[in-house]
Amino acid sequence: MIAGTTLNGSGPQSGRAARADVQRDMTAARRIMERADELARHSAMEGGIERTYLSPEHAEVDALAAGWMREAGLTTWQDASGARVGRLEGERPGLPALILGSHLDTVPDAGRYDGPLGVLLAIEVARRIAESGRHLPFALETYAFAEEEGVRFGATLLCSRALAGTWTDDLWSLRDADGVSLRRAFTDFGLDPARVGDAARVAAEPGPSADAGPRGVVGYLEAHIEQGPELEAAGRPLGVVTSIAGARRLEITVTGEARHAGGTPYPRRRDALVGASEAVVAIERIGRERDVIATVGRLHVEPGGVNVVPGRAVFSLDLRAETDEKRDAAWEEIAATMKEICTRRGLDLGVEQFHEARSVSCAPPLMDAVASGIRTATGAGAEPMRIWSRAGHDAMAVADMCDIAMMFIRCHDGISHAPDESVLESDVAVALNAYEAAILALAERYEA
Structure with missing residues (x-):
């Protein structure tokens, strides 16, 4: 935190106000950590965490996410691919949206933060903006993708591919280990295969005069644990992602x-x-x-x-x-x-x-906003650390539709896809502030 200023950049404040902000931040971070624990209890694996696409566990965590989005003041629905979406309108209804997303599915015997932490941060930052009474020049949407890991059907990023409009018909013939086709699983879950194209969105031109309507997207941000040791080795809580490996x-x-x-x-x-x-x-x-x-x-x-x-x-x-x-x-x-x-x-x-x-590069204007958010939240004079992602993410698929950027959060020893996956509550609090500041920076640039 920058001494004498708020983390959202609204100006000088008293020590009492600063202490109140710290208390608010830690309360929010604790709520995120507790919700990650709650999600971890919904698993198909005895003694571990496993959630796959179109499974009973998918339905259970979707219901939780829907409740948390409504509590945050968002309108919510399940899209045609099974992803959970929440929307906070901007300064007027029907504006294109800035999407904040990550995933709720897991690998077998997973940790509890790979994916869910990004979803929970998105919901919490939307709550904060809703409660502040700010009116952004775009809508905010939170996406809880239901299939990123590719565990059940062998194909990754299915929900984010549906969002980007790159779902292909050959996917329907994929089968899980029990021989159930993706088409059959879709139908059994209550989704209509013929309507999966309804999940697709379109990129909106930047600026307040853009007229792409509520299906338009101005950009995509994703917060995610690093899944590597670089931030911890450098003593940094957060980093800016430059590209995602192909x-x-x-x-x-x-x-x-x-x-x-x-x-x-x-x-x-x-x-x-x-x-x-x-x-x-x-x-x-x-x-x-x-x-x-x-x-x-x-x-x-x-x-x-x-x-x-x-x-x-x-x-x-x-x-x-x-x-x-x-x-x-x-x-x-x-x-x-x-x-x-x-x-x-x-x-x-x-x-x-x-x-x-293919490898995907993050968009410089969005990266700059994430970097600005990290500087605001940490009060650090040094330029935020920039890292290329060795792991794949939903942002890779969304990049086929609009500009993307990512923020990494430090995880202990870089351990991921394992039960020992671990993050610090204090880092989550800083990440939440950085996320908010990045969105506000984007709002200023969008209006300009």
């Missing part, structure tokens, strides 16, 4: 010859596992040298006998970087290196790419 995911097959381990001398062996192992070590080396993230997360060997030379090895590769150019250059070197290894060892190499997502 990922390529591939399945790599190395084929040799399965033979008796005892009877096959080394010069005669075409060992697929040894070749794959050499490739995996090379992938890590190239990732380190090129400052890209290259991860082999799965390895399967056939035929799998303890006394059989492996004839086939299949492994995954998740490759991501700050820019698509860096990522693709690393892949070219990895592919050439694997080809050399296999040729030298008499092995065959097969590569199948099953996922690709």
Whole structure:
């Protein structure tokens, strides 16, 4: 906090008023933390957290979010993809909206802040603006997306893709582990597959004269835990996201010859596992040298006998970087290196790419507003830390429709997608103030 000023930049105030603001901030932060705990109790996993799209747990947390949005003074509805939306009108009804969003679904055995913290911060900041009586030059909308992680049907960012208008018909044939199609799950949940296009919005031109109506969107902001250790290492509570990594995911097959381990001398062996192992070590080396993230997360060997030379090895590769150019250059070197290894060892190499997502850059005007909000909330003279996101987020999909920006909140040791995910209540209070200040900064720029 800046001594002698309010966190929302409204001018000098007394020590008593400043103490009242601190108390208000910590009360709000505590409410957010308690609500995160309440969401965590809605899980399909015994002793852990798991919530997937179009499940009973989805319905349960949707009802909670709806109640909290109404309590904050928002009009609320469920959109055609199953996302929960809340709206606070601007200085007049029907204006285009600034969207504040994140997700409520989880990975299996999840932490309680990846996604939900951003949703709860959005609701709380909308409450604060509603209670202040301010009239913004745009509406505020809070989105609680119901499918970001891709756990149930294998496709990520479904609700944010629906918002951006990039939902495709091939998605309907996806099936979960029980064989239930996405189309069937949609219908069973009470949604109409034929109306999923109704969730799509359109970008509005900036400025108070813009006439895109309530379906128009002036921009998208997302608050999210960092899911990395950089903020904590730097002693910073918040950071500005510059871009979101583009990922390529591939399945790599190395084929040799399965033979008796005892009877096959080394010069005669075409060992697929040894070749794959050499490739995996090379992938890590190239990732380190090129400052890209290259991860082999799965390895399967056939035929799998303890006394059989492996004839086939299949492994995954998740490759991501700050820019698509860096990522693709690393892949070219990895592919050439694997080809050399296999040729030298008499092995065959097969590569199948099953996922690709382009990197997304955050919009400079929105990033500047987030940075301004962080400076206001922290009172720090130094420029806020800027970080590229190694993980994917709903903002990636929304970027197909409008400008986006993100704010990261420090999480302990960068741990995420695990029960030990942890944030500080005091950081949540600072994040709430920064979020509010960023929205007010955007309002001033929008009017100008």
